[in-house]
Amino acid sequence: MKKQDFKSKVISNIKVADNFFRMELESKGVEFSAGEFFQVSVPTHTLRRPFAPSYSDSEKFAYTYQVVGEGTDKLSTLPVGTEVSVLAPLGNGFTKPTPNSTAILVGGGCGTPSLALLASQLQALKVTTYSVIGARSSCTVLEEGSLNKFSKKVVVTTDDGSSGIKGHSVNGVESILSEARAEGTEINIYACGPAPMLRGLSILAKTEGINAELSFEERMACGFGACMGCVIKINSETAETGFVFKRVCHDGPVFNSTEIYWD
Ligand code: FES
Numbered sequence: 001m002k003k004q005d006f007k008s009k010v011i012s013n014i015k016v017a018d019n020f021f022r023m024e025l026e027s028k029g030v031e032f033s034a035g036e037f038f039q040v041s042v043p044t045h046t047l048r049r050p051f052a053p054s055y056s057d058s059e060k061f062a063y064t065y066q067v068v069g070e071g072t073d074k075l076s077t078l079p080v081g082t083e084v085s086v087l088a089p090l091g092n093g094f095t096k097p098t099p100n101s102t103a104i105l106v107g108g109g110c111g112t113p114s115l116a117l118l119a120s121q122l123q124a125l126k127v128t129t130y131s132v133i134g135a136r137s138s139c140t141v142l143e144e145g146s147l148n149k150f151s152k153k154v155v156v157t158t159d160d161g162s163s164g165i166k167g168h169s170v171n172g173v174e175s176i177l178s179e180a181r182a183e184g185t186e187i188n189i190y191a192c193g194p195a196p197m198l199r200g201l202s203i204l205a206k207t208e209g210i211n212a213e214l215s216f217e218e219r220m221a222c223g224f225g226a227c228m229g230c231v232i233k234i235n236s237e238t239a240e241t242g243f244v245f246k247r248v249c250h251d252g253p254v255f256n257s258t259e260i261y262w263d
Contacts, residue, residue: 108193
């Protein structure tokens with residue numbers, strides 16, 4: 001879908017977990033493919049903020065955000081009916097898998113909600129979905145309900161062991177891998193979360209011979225490829241260094257795990 005810049009009203013804006021809020025906005029006909037993102041204006045702030053939707057239809061879309069600074073704090077106070085401007089859809093999104101294949105969705109922290117949209121879109125392709133939610137503690141487990149709705153199985157991992165497996169998302173994937181393999185179909189991993197989690201998944205995917213697509217959450221300033229503030233290293237056979245820089249906002253945010261040059 002072609003990128004659009006439009007005015008949108010807040011439909012709802014509620015707290016869903018410790019320091020996490022979920023906002024619904026009018027979509028004015030703009031629908032997202034999983035992995036795409038948008039930029040939303042914050043009243044009294046110059047730069048728009050990038051987020052990935054967790055739900056999308058022609059009338060509204062939703063996203064979950066963590067209050068981490070002044071901008072997101074301001075967002076959390078916006079009442080229903082506030083008008084904001086939205087630039088969407090942006091980014092490349094996840095590649096659609098073969099129908100009837102198997103998918104393992106892996107979310108860490110703020111990266112988890114965007115996988116709820118992917119899970120719903122995979123259901124339409126009759127993909128068997130396993131989901132892993134990684135969180136710090138039971139108070140910050142996000143979208144478990146919606147992922148349960150669209151997944152054959154959901155595994156929760158928490159750093160402190162207050163819910164699910166004590167450990168990280170990669171441990172969660174390891175715990176369901178043999179069950180997912182028993183489906184007997186092609187398997188793909190789709191992940192969104194912090195870089196250390198994506199790095200761990202890259203290693204696991206390589207060891208296990210599984211295709212993995214990783215959505216990066218680099219901090220963005222301009223959000224449209226101009227400032228180079230969101231670059232990551234991508235393998236290059238021709239560059240002397242072995243890598244080139246690519247912009248997460250312009251060339252991603254989704255990259256295949258085999259493309260990433262990890263330091
Ligand atoms: Fe400016 Fe990506 S945020 S180039």
